[in-house]
Amino acid sequence: MKTDLTDTTASKINKALVQGRRAIGTPAVGMVLTLVVVTDEENAYDALKAANDASHEHPSRTLVVIKRVSRSSRGRTQSRLDAEVRLGADAGSGETVILRLYGEVSDHAQSVVLPLLLPDAPVVVWWSVDAPRDPAGDPLGALGQRRVTDSYAAEKPIGELRARADSYEPGDTDLAWARITPWRSMLAAALDQVSCEIVSAEVAGEEANPSVELLAMWLADRLHVHVRRAVSAGPGLTQVRMETTGGPITLHRSDGAMATLALPGQPDRAVALKRRETSELLAEELRRLDPDDTYASALRFGVDRLGGQSAAEREAERAAAAAQPTPALPVRTATEPAAADREAEPARPAAVPASQGDADRPSPAQMPPVRKADPQ
Amino acid sequence: MSPHSGLSGSGANPLRDPADRRLPRIAGPSGLVIFGVTGDLSRKKLMPAVYDLANRGLLPPGFSLVGFARREWEHEDFAQEVHDAVREHARTPFREEVWQQLVQGMRFVQGTFDDDDAFERLRATIEELDKAQGTGGNFAFYLSVPPRSFPVVIQQLKKHGLADQKNGSWRRAVIEKPFGHDLASAEELNKVVHEVFGSDQVFRIDHYLGKETVQNILALRFANTMFEPIWNRSFVDHVQITMAEDIGIGGRAGYYDGIGAARDVIQNHLLQLMALTAMEEPASFDADALAAEKTKVLGAVRLPKDLGRDTVRGQYAAGWQGGEKAVGYLEEDGIDPKSKTDTYAAIKLGVDNRRWAGVPFYLRTGKRLGRRVTEIAVVFQRAPHSPFDSTATEELGANAIVIRVQPDEGITVRFGSKVPGTSMEIRDVSMDFAYGESFTESSPEAYERLILDVLLGDSNLFPRTEEVELSWKILDPIEQYWDKNGKPAQYPSGTWGPVEADQMLERDGRSWRRP
Numbered sequence: 001m002k003t004d005l006t007d008t009t010a011s012k013i014n015k016a017l018v019q020g021r022r023a024i025g026t027p028a029v030g031m032v033l034t035l036v037v038v039t040d041e042e043n044a045y046d047a048l049k050a051a052n053d054a055s056h057e058h059p060s061r062t063l064v065v066i067k068r069v070s071r072s073s074r075g076r077t078q079s080r081l082d083a084e085v086r087l088g089a090d091a092g093s094g095e096t097v098i099l100r101l102y103g104e105v106s107d108h109a110q111s112v113v114l115p116l117l118l119p120d121a122p123v124v125v126w127w128s129v130d131a132p133r134d135p136a137g138d139p140l141g142a143l144g145q146r147r148v149t150d151s152y153a154a155e156k157p158i159g160e161l162r163a164r165a166d167s168y169e170p171g172d173t174d175l176a177w178a179r180i181t182p183w184r185s186m187l188a189a190a191l192d193q194v195s196c197e198i199v200s201a202e203v204a205g206e207e208a209n210p211s212v213e214l215l216a217m218w219l220a221d222r223l224h225v226h227v228r229r230a231v232s233a234g235p236g237l238t239q240v241r242m243e244t245t246g247g248p249i250t251l252h253r254s255d256g257a258m259a260t261l262a263l264p265g266q267p268d269r270a271v272a273l274k275r276r277e278t279s280e281l282l283a284e285e286l287r288r289l290d291p292d293d294t295y296a297s298a299l300r301f302g303v304d305r306l307g308g309q310s311a312a313e314r315e316a317e318r319a320a321a322a323a324q325p326t327p328a329l330p331v332r333t334a335t336e337p338a339a340a341d342r343e344a345e346p347a348r349p350a351a352v353p354a355s356q357g358d359a360d361r362p363s364p365a366q367m368p369p370v371r372k373a374d375p376q
Numbered sequence: 377m378s379p380h381s382g383l384s385g386s387g388a389n390p391l392r393d394p395a396d397r398r399l400p401r402i403a404g405p406s407g408l409v410i411f412g413v414t415g416d417l418s419r420k421k422l423m424p425a426v427y428d429l430a431n432r433g434l435l436p437p438g439f440s441l442v443g444f445a446r447r448e449w450e451h452e453d454f455a456q457e458v459h460d461a462v463r464e465h466a467r468t469p470f471r472e473e474v475w476q477q478l479v480q481g482m483r484f485v486q487g488t489f490d491d492d493d494a495f496e497r498l499r500a501t502i503e504e505l506d507k508a509q510g511t512g513g514n515f516a517f518y519l520s521v522p523p524r525s526f527p528v529v530i531q532q533l534k535k536h537g538l539a540d541q542k543n544g545s546w547r548r549a550v551i552e553k554p555f556g557h558d559l560a561s562a563e564e565l566n567k568v569v570h571e572v573f574g575s576d577q578v579f580r581i582d583h584y585l586g587k588e589t590v591q592n593i594l595a596l597r598f599a600n601t602m603f604e605p606i607w608n609r610s611f612v613d614h615v616q617i618t619m620a621e622d623i624g625i626g627g628r629a630g631y632y633d634g635i636g637a638a639r640d641v642i643q644n645h646l647l648q649l650m651a652l653t654a655m656e657e658p659a660s661f662d663a664d665a666l667a668a669e670k671t672k673v674l675g676a677v678r679l680p681k682d683l684g685r686d687t688v689r690g691q692y693a694a695g696w697q698g699g700e701k702a703v704g705y706l707e708e709d710g711i712d713p714k715s716k717t718d719t720y721a722a723i724k725l726g727v728d729n730r731r732w733a734g735v736p737f738y739l740r741t742g743k744r745l746g747r748r749v750t751e752i753a754v755v756f757q758r759a760p761h762s763p764f765d766s767t768a769t770e771e772l773g774a775n776a777i778v779i780r781v782q783p784d785e786g787i788t789v790r791f792g793s794k795v796p797g798t799s800m801e802i803r804d805v806s807m808d809f810a811y812g813e814s815f816t817e818s819s820p821e822a823y824e825r826l827i828l829d830v831l832l833g834d835s836n837l838f839p840r841t842e843e844v845e846l847s848w849k850i851l852d853p854i855e856q857y858w859d860k861n862g863k864p865a866q867y868p869s870g871t872w873g874p875v876e877a878d879q880m881l882e883r884d885g886r887s888w889r890r891p
Binding site: 178181182184185186187188191192193198219222223224257258263267269270271272273274284288290292293 | 389390391392393395396397398399400402404405430431433436437438471473474476477480507508509510512
């Protein structure tokens with residue numbers, strides 16, 4: 001069931017939701033969370049589809065916030081809210097409200113979203129594109145317990161990772177991190193099967209894929225060894241190789257679907273490691289709403305401490321980076337005993353961009369400035 | 377990683393971190409051998425569950441599946457059979473790359489259970505898999521075979537050294553109900569199995585315990601504060617546990633006749649559900665603590681004094697079930713027309729402890745009942761005093777919390793509410809938490825969970841020897857009484873059981889819920 005509301009308000013939308021539920025005869029609904037999807041017209045269809053598919057596992061109220069930018073200055077001063085309320089079969093399992101914000105109101109999206117949140121249920125905010133520099137500080141982001149970004153969708157993923165590390169707050173998470181869960185679990189399972197010391201590691205994958213960096217940082221953070229990031233043709237991640245005292249362990253995937261796991265002294269084994277759909281990644285994100293400490297720890301290892309980036313890339317990144325020490329992050333400090341060794345490592349990150357790092361960030365779609373609402 | 381998993385990684389794995397909640401529990405290198413692989417259970421449940429586990433990335437690389445059956449199959453025929461079963465019954469979508477991973481480790485061994493050559497071939501196959509697939513000698517033997525074949529298979533496994541655990545590897549046995557047909561036979565079976573496999577390596581599958589809703593009973597009771605304070609004799613009037621089936625015995629005449637509903641269902645599923653509903657809070661959520669509490673409560677179960685008064689058994693008679701004509705039990709193919717086997721059983725039990733003294737637990741199960749449903753209803757006492765006059769509360773029943781185990785998994789809370797209008801009238805309303813409404817698509821099948829737990833060596837969800845034997849101690853006197861006295865009451869197919877069962881509750885001033 002669909003209801004279109006033009007030039008409307010949040011209270012009219014709430015009324016339409018209640019009426020719609022009555023009309024289709026399901027007054028009580030078992031929705032477990034509110035998912036706020038922030039996107040633009042270009043990506044709205046894909047994002048909504050992924051959210052609806054994920055809602056089969058997590059029945060939710062989905063609020064899609066689409067900020068529309070007018071081409072004329074007159075249009076930008078006017079303000080209007082249009083809504084499309086979808087219930088029942090049209091909305092996966094749950095309810096969907098698509099909010100289109102024109103003009104000034106698009107700077108105050110939180111005022112529209114706040115009254116539409118489910119009472120007492122957790123709120124997850126997902127930016128399918130154009131995530132703010134500081135998700136927790138963003139007015140919409142501040143509404144959520146969990147803030148999902150996707151550095152894979154960014155134009156300069158490495159810079160995006162630095163920014164994420166800078167502004168990390170518990171509850172932040174990245175779909176690029178969710179993408180490597182199968183790799184991580186396979187590598188952990190591989191280490192369950194051998195008992196030997198790891199000497200070094202190398203992670204190879206296509207250029208400009210932040211999942212490769214995240215995996216490398218996770219390995220470096222957990223294993224306390226030197227990890228090299230190598231570039232390959234892809235697709236996605238292609239190989240992880242760990243040099244151990246017992247011989248190399250490799251997990252190699254060349255076609256984006258089937259991988260081969262080679263362990264010292266054991267036969268090679270085929271494992272399925274398919275690249276997953278956005279809806280599956282989102283469903284994984286929604287499964288746990290507590291802060292992801294492992295992600296935080298890997299992220300704050302620092303992308304600049306990885307070895308083996310292409311020289312040109314590193315130059316370009318350095319140029320954009322400002323010479324400031326890494327700010328202390330508000331995350332639980334790692335308690336493993338080896339943490340002290342890590343402190344002593346010579347390769348401390350020399351540079352991490354701070355607030356002015358916005359320079360390497362593409363202005364969203366090169367469109368007229370959609371001013372972000374003041375966090376205050 | 378579970379400490380029972382017996383993996384070789386002696387030191388802590390630096391990539392594992394309890395705080396890393398995303399990493400799933402992946403079983404260590406292992407394989408599964410299924411005896412009776414051509415059976416229905418294997419095709420409809422086990423093979424699809426193995427595929428679904430692989431599809432969710434929970435099986436170790438190199439996982440191997442070995443089928444053992446009489447049929448003249450090559451490895452390829454077996455793989456084709458699994459392929460068809462997976463295509464038809466798997467829960468998750470079919471993906472070629474997952475299939476390619478699985479198919480490399482599929483083997484078939486042809487033979488009968490008394491064929492020594494076949495078990496030698498099985499041993500050679502396992503050794504070959506250890507080399508080719510790196511299964512590390514870790515194998516679980518799933519005995520999907522008729523109970524009378526249990527001893528033969530177990531003895532053959534012993535004779536051919538298949539049950540020997542060498543160099544830190546494990547060998548486990550998975551057995552399905554029935555675990556005997558009375559206490560003596562259960563003890564005999566346990567003796568046979570434990571002679572060959574250690575007690576921590578024997579996994580008894582009660583697929584009900586693998587269901588999400590059943591595990592949720594513990595979450596409901598022990599993770600919340602609002603239910604536990606009233607979960608006792610001060611507030612609870614009685615508890616009804618129902619498992620109803622709408623089908624008849626189908627083609628299972630040979631198995632069912634002589635066993636009956638009470639042995640088939642009450643002894644395992646219903647007593648387990650009762651134990652979970654009535655037990656005290658376990659010290660922790662590990663297997664030993666859970667088993668200790670379940671054992672305690674099963675040990676405290678008290679039978680009614682007058683078994684004739686407080687137990688009822690029945691047989692379905694011809695009738696109409698859901699718009700279809702159904703024949704009576706005694707007219708089914710292969711059933712002795714003078715059979716006294718029960719297809720319906722209802723019993724009243726008490727629990728002798730401080731929490732439950734005086735609260736009856738009514739357990740009932742049957743075939744050809746109104747519809748297929750399993751539920752636990754905790755019915756509360758009426759308010760001791762009501763300020764409303766009796767006409768206002770005429771329509772008001774007792775408050776209840778109903779845990780709907782299947783289908784339509786969820787929890788219903790029933791309470792009174794004012795009917796809108798000018799007069800004061802209070803009527804029952806239901807508040808629903810629907811687990812199954814939207815979670816069904818992704819909540820794993822019971823067998824998936826249980827097979828994974830077997831491979832991980834995690835025995836939380838498996839009844840132990842003591843629980844099985846205690847359950848028989850509860851049921852045996854009832855069965856013996858039934859053997860000597862009377863015969864099953866007849867009830868028309870498609871109804872909620874014999875009138876005697878209704879009278880049994882009426883005598884206590886109660887009535888059965890219509891599930």
